[in-house]
Ligand code: 2HA
């Protein structure tokens with residue numbers, strides 16, 4: 469069977485990067501069974517031939533109207549599919565969808581009729597917001613990073629200021645590479661519209677959010693960027709945990725040291741479009 473990737477180097481590169489990140493998520497132990505999901509806006513690669521491709525599914529309702537997504541195309545991890553399988557065979561464990569003109573439903577166009585991730589409504593809500601706000605961000609990653617999820621089991625860290633300050637102060641790189649900090653979303657049923665809407669509110673301010681007792685979700689320029697941000701924040705959570713395991717509460721960098729880095733590196737406090 470022909471793949472949509474054939475003869476399309478740009479789209480192939482994006483899908484290969486998704487597969488690479490899926491492999492990292494599995495290797496890190498953040499993607500047990502079918503855990504986590506990835507969506508990437510690939511509309512820029514939708515040439516005329518892609519736009520003419522017939523649907524290979526019935527129209528499927530998104531559950532809400534997302535006006536910015538009219539005629540957009542997304543790569544989506546398949547529901548129930550494993551990251552470790554997606555790492556080797558991305559087009560068998562995910563699919564490309566087209567948002568229909570009603571902005572409320574989609575069809576699958578390639579390569580196989582693999583139903584998208586259960587978190588699709590929350591991902592699409594975020595993509596809709598990113599387009600509306602003029603952002604260049606294309607990717608959305610949800611995963612189950614162990615140390616960050618462990619921290620979310622303590623009420624103290626369900627406060628964005630306390631969580632961000634703790635993580636930033638563990639190692640300068642986290643501050644430099646996750647300069648907007650980390651938002652917090654109180655526990656909500658996985659895949660629920662409640663979780664999607666609470667995530668959207670936090671994503672207006674943060675690139676990465678912690679879902680209480682569940683996982684993390686990040687948006688980024690591409691899938692590697694979204695992954696990197698979760699990775700640096702989880703590195704800090706791991707350092708925090710190691711210090712606690714050694715029997716002490718880590719001191720953390722001083723407020724002055726944090727401010728100095730923010731100033732010297734001119735770190736953004738808001739998302740650049
Ligand atoms: O896709 O992680 O939150 C599996 C999940 C749902």
Ligand code: ZN
Pocket residue numbers: 503504610611612658682683
């Ligand atoms: Zn999850």
